[in-house]
Amino acid sequence: MSIFPYVYFMVSSFHITNDEKSIAMYAGMVTSAFAIAEFSTGVIWGRISDRFGRKPVLLTGLAGTGVSMLMFGFAPNLWVTLFARAMGGLLNGNIGVINTTVAEVVTQEAHQSRAFSIMPGIWCIGSIVGAGLGGTLADPIRNYPEYFAPHGIFQRYPYLLPNLVCCAVVILSMIVGLLFLEETHEDKKDRRDIGLEVGDWLLQRFRRPIIFNEKARIVEEEYRLLRDSDSRDSCDYSSMDSSPALLPMTISTAELSSGGPAALEGGTPQSQNAGLVGTFTPQVIMIIVSYGLLAFHTISAEQLLPVLLSMPHTSEAARLPFFFSGGFELPTKTIGKILSMQGIIQTIATLVVFPFISQRLGSLATFRLSVLSYPFLYLLVPYLTVMPETIQRPLLYVVIVWKVTAQAFAFPPLQILLANSAPSKKVLGTLNGSAASSASLCRAIGPTLSGLIQSAGLSIGCLGLPWWSSSVVAVIAAILSLALTDERRAAKVPVQISTETDDLRSSTLVGDVKDSDVEIRPLSPEP
Numbered sequence: 001m002s003i004f005p006y007v008y009f010m011v012s013s014f015h016i017t018n019d020e021k022s023i024a025m026y027a028g029m030v031t032s033a034f035a036i037a038e039f040s041t042g043v044i045w046g047r048i049s050d051r052f053g054r055k056p057v058l059l060t061g062l063a064g065t066g067v068s069m070l071m072f073g074f075a076p077n078l079w080v081t082l083f084a085r086a087m088g089g090l091l092n093g094n095i096g097v098i099n100t101t102v103a104e105v106v107t108q109e110a111h112q113s114r115a116f117s118i119m120p121g122i123w124c125i126g127s128i129v130g131a132g133l134g135g136t137l138a139d140p141i142r143n144y145p146e147y148f149a150p151h152g153i154f155q156r157y158p159y160l161l162p163n164l165v166c167c168a169v170v171i172l173s174m175i176v177g178l179l180f181l182e183e184t185h186e187d188k189k190d191r192r193d194i195g196l197e198v199g200d201w202l203l204q205r206f207r208r209p210i211i212f213n214e215k216a217r218i219v220e221e222e223y224r225l226l227r228d229s230d231s232r233d234s235c236d237y238s239s240m241d242s243s244p245a246l247l248p249m250t251i252s253t254a255e256l257s258s259g260g261p262a263a264l265e266g267g268t269p270q271s272q273n274a275g276l277v278g279t280f281t282p283q284v285i286m287i288i289v290s291y292g293l294l295a296f297h298t299i300s301a302e303q304l305l306p307v308l309l310s311m312p313h314t315s316e317a318a319r320l321p322f323f324f325s326g327g328f329e330l331p332t333k334t335i336g337k338i339l340s341m342q343g344i345i346q347t348i349a350t351l352v353v354f355p356f357i358s359q360r361l362g363s364l365a366t367f368r369l370s371v372l373s374y375p376f377l378y379l380l381v382p383y384l385t386v387m388p389e390t391i392q393r394p395l396l397y398v399v400i401v402w403k404v405t406a407q408a409f410a411f412p413p414l415q416i417l418l419a420n421s422a423p424s425k426k427v428l429g430t431l432n433g434s435a436a437s438s439a440s441l442c443r444a445i446g447p448t449l450s451g452l453i454q455s456a457g458l459s460i461g462c463l464g465l466p467w468w469s470s471s472v473v474a475v476i477a478a479i480l481s482l483a484l485t486d487e488r489r490a491a492k493v494p495v496q497i498s499t500e501t502d503d504l505r506s507s508t509l510v511g512d513v514k515d516s517d518v519e520i521r522p523l524s525p526e527p
Helices: 007-013 020-052 054-073 078-091 094-105 109-137 160-180 194-206 209-233 253-258 282-310 332-361 363-371 374-386 389-408 411-421 425-459 465-481
Strands: 249-252 495-500 505-510 517-522
Touching (some): 007 020, 007 078, 020 054, 020 425, 054 078, 054 160, 094 411, 109 363, 109 411, 160 194, 282 332, 332 389, 363 411, 374 389
Antiparallel strands (some): 495 505
């Protein structure tokens, strides 16, 4: 996000062409290079994380981002900038892997809405801060001549400074991740992690080590006593009267239906390494397609709105309902304030409002509420330009709040639905990588296609053509949402399991499944 404020001026400084339209096209190529490259490797990084763990992939992605930023800052021509952006996309599969990590850490439905809203919320904050850094620190010799002398490194590379600052932030993130990020892959999380050991050592050195070690000693001793007690209690089952109550056992409903773990009879559990057919179920495919469609029309709207705000008024008479032109003709400073306000509202909607609504309506209902509103939003936006000036600005603010709230209600529920629809946690990386690739491809195509449609629409005096085209895509996404199901809520069915042995006959009642789990409690044995 930090390159958006200055990428046009950076491309212009390469003196490739004097045509403003061509400069805008090249700038679009630079911004799209990352998304296109990310699309090509998203699934690969997801599968790598399934095999080697989440933490190594996340750290590799951060390293790739840092290197690509440095290369971008030192780029002497357009081709190096394109290569740097593409390399950043190729080496960074972190979006899908982060979603996978969250899904593995937070499995309770009550906490999912809050957990899956954190990343989009942080993304909003990063977008605001990143855009501010890029616009403030670019070309420092021209903007801050009192602090930066000419003929230095920033004279030769005027857009290096914001990339250096962003690279420093990336390095700090890598250090924090190396020392304190725990592996979440169920098969890899128990392996030795030297980085975590160093991080724990540092915490013990700087966090009241005496109290910390005393608490750790007490916890370890209590755990040992409980373990020894359980071991002694489980040795004698000679009579029903002396037999201890069984501890609650939690199993997945998928295991009940597929015979695992070994149909609860002590056999070998089925392998969870599903093939492509088992991994990409119809539900999963529909979610991934929904992810791409949502990314397509939302990124198109992000591009179209600033253009609409900056376009000049027109003296041509409107031929309603379809043929009219002209924009709001707002100054750049005002547009910047509106976009900043948009980011702040979206952050609040994502971190505060969405968890509240999702916990009451559920992920699927919240997602449908959002996507069903998008077609109406895109239909109405162009007509703001023909409204009376007295209500034009208030309606614009209503539309902005509508847009960012709908976006805050759309992406997190999809991530939750995808996590709940995964046939196994071992393929979560592959699924989230596929979703990220789908979104990246559509984010690369969306701005280009909507720009072409906008040019065609303006040539015939139809300002709303790109918006109404996005509305068609939103209608398709809305229809697709009606075919989705919430696998976790659908799994709430009562199940009863009976067991009988020579010495003990008991019934085990499984209540309504909640959070995709079944709690098995033995009832009192019959006399």
